[in-house]
Amino acid sequence: MGVLSWSCSCGLNPSPSKNRGAPARPPPPAYRGRRSKYTGQSVRKMPMRVLTVGKKRSQGTQLLVEEYKEKIGHYCDVEDSLIKSNPKLTSDVKVQIDSEDASMMQQLKPDDFVVVLDENGKDVMSEQIADLIGDAGNTGSSRLTFCIGGPYGLGVQVRERADAAIRLSSLVLNHQVALIVLMEQLYR
Numbered sequence: 001m002g003v004l005s006w007s008c009s010c011g012l013n014p015s016p017s018k019n020r021g022a023p024a025r026p027p028p029p030a031y032r033g034r035r036s037k038y039t040g041q042s043v044r045k046m047p048m049r050v051l052t053v054g055k056k057r058s059q060g061t062q063l064l065v066e067e068y069k070e071k072i073g074h075y076c077d078v079e080d081s082l083i084k085s086n087p088k089l090t091s092d093v094k095v096q097i098d099s100e101d102a103s104m105m106q107q108l109k110p111d112d113f114v115v116v117l118d119e120n121g122k123d124v125m126s127e128q129i130a131d132l133i134g135d136a137g138n139t140g141s142s143r144l145t146f147c148i149g150g151p152y153g154l155g156v157q158v159r160e161r162a163d164a165a166i167r168l169s170s171l172v173l174n175h176q177v178a179l180i181v182l183m184e185q186l187y188r
């Protein structure tokens with residue numbers, strides 16, 4: 001899977017093919033410290049979007065998502081989209097994953113910088129997420145899109161389309177929990 005391999009200076013592995021032809025760059029010395037190289041600097045404000053597969057959210061989740069959206073909204077546009085899980089109401093897990101995968105692919109534009117959240121992705125520290133956001137803004141992409149899978153995870157097409165795959169924890173998280181952790185990290 002090509003995705004588990006993006007890395008600009010945030011220390012994740014390079015995926016030059018998805019990086020619109022830009023050559024892979026070695027991590028700059030600035031990254032060796034714990035602070036993001038973008039800390040305190042202004043980078044191009046890149047709109048962000050989070051696509052989550054799921055059913056109706058719990059009130060608690062929705063409240064927290066709204067709270068973080070408002071906080072992040074002071075710095076950049078952030079959109080939160082819920083993709084209906086299991087649109088075909090099937091009991092066949094593969095059919096469910098494939099249909100959610102197709103719905104998610106429809107939401108992605110060619111110039112989106114796509115980051116999938118995956119418990120098998122690259123471990124990232126908060127500073128690397130900040131660098132990822134900063135680096136994505138320098139790829140010529142028009143939007144940074146994060147994808148969170150449903151109960152059975154993300155499908156093949158979205159994984160292959162992704163420019164990066166990150167994991168937030170060594171634990172498998174419920175998709176609503178993954179969304180809140182992501183939003184909190186985006187704000188951080």
Ligand SMILES: C[S@@+](CC[C@H](N)C(=O)[O-])C[C@H]1O[C@@H](n2cnc3c(N)ncnc32)[C@H](O)[C@@H]1O
Pocket residue numbers: 116117118119147148149150151152153154166167168169170171172173174175178
């Ligand atoms: C319940 S999990 C799906 C688990 C499923 N076994 C799978 O194969 O992906 C729902 C979604 O939450 C996200 N997720 C769960 N744990 C995660 C973690 N530790 N790091 C990043 N994303 C995670 C992923 O996007 C995942 O597709």
